[in-house]
Amino acid sequence: MKPVLDMPNPSRLEDWRCLAPGAFAARPFSSAQCQDLLAQIVAGKAFSSVPREQPNSMHNYGMVVNNTELSAQLACLPDTWLATVIPALFPHLPGGRFGDQHAFMVLYGEDAERELALHVDASHITLNICLENDAQGGEINFTGARCARHVNEPPDRTIVSHRFEPGDVLLHVGNQRHHVSPLRGGRRRNLLVWYRLETEVFDHSNSWVQSICATCSA
Ligand SMILES: O=C(O)CCC(=O)C(=O)O
Numbered sequence: 001m002k003p004v005l006d007m008p009n010p011s012r013l014e015d016w017r018c019l020a021p022g023a024f025a026a027r028p029f030s031s032a033q034c035q036d037l038l039a040q041i042v043a044g045k046a047f048s049s050v051p052r053e054q055p056n057s058m059h060n061y062g063m064v065v066n067n068t069e070l071s072a073q074l075a076c077l078p079d080t081w082l083a084t085v086i087p088a089l090f091p092h093l094p095g096g097r098f099g100d101q102h103a104f105m106v107l108y109g110e111d112a113e114r115e116l117a118l119h120v121d122a123s124h125i126t127l128n129i130c131l132e133n134d135a136q137g138g139e140i141n142f143t144g145a146r147c148a149r150h151v152n153e154p155p156d157r158t159i160v161s162h163r164f165e166p167g168d169v170l171l172h173v174g175n176q177r178h179h180v181s182p183l184r185g186g187r188r189r190n191l192l193v194w195y196r197l198e199t200e201v202f203d204h205s206n207s208w209v210q211s212i213c214a215t216c217s218a
């Protein structure tokens with residue numbers, strides 16, 4: 001049987017480009033693959049629609065992945081598709097297993113989310129796959145990595161803005177602060193996974209998170 005998520009070959013370092021410190025982008029999926037995954041999601045195969053949970057406390061729309069097959073596939077990605085690139089892109093990360101993950105789909109549009117406020121994720125590494133985007137606006141903006149103590153400091157001088165194309169994948173540290181610009185029309189749907197290391201707290205108080213906090217190292 002065809003897997004829900006048809007992963008391309010293991011990702012290579014040269015597939016990824018740096019957007020900002022601790023934030024990288026690649027384009028491993030075709031639009032057709034994204035449409036296929038989205039069609040399965042919409043048909044209810046990849047996401048169980050009952051109960052429809054909020055993906056996280058910031059979203060009123062979208063849904064949590066609770067399909068066993070897709071969850072298992074997403075859980076494996078750090079050991080399979082991303083096995084070489086995670087240690088190379090994030091050398092400060094302590095080794096160890098990603099024992100916990102939270103996967104969800106976000107939805108922006110006229111009758112859905114319109115924007116997302118500045119935040120850090122409850123993750124060590126976040127994977128963000130764009131499945132559909134014909135929105136005007138709705139870019140993701142990175143304002144710099146900060147530890148728990150400095151999360152409310154002013155943004156970095158250069159804010160990095162990324163407009164998603166369907167098939168884009170972003171991989172970033174959970175403490176890279178980000179927000180989504182207001183939508184002026186259209187719709188965007190992304191699949192996100194928050195990966196957490198088994199042995200580490202994920203409130204960004206860790207010493208290795210401080211080591212990449214721009215304020216701590218200023
Ligand atoms: O909409 C996006 O691409 C990002 C969503 C996000 O940052 C989140 O849900 O934590």
Ligand SMILES: [Fe+2]
Pocket residue numbers: 119120121178
């Ligand atoms: Fe986020």
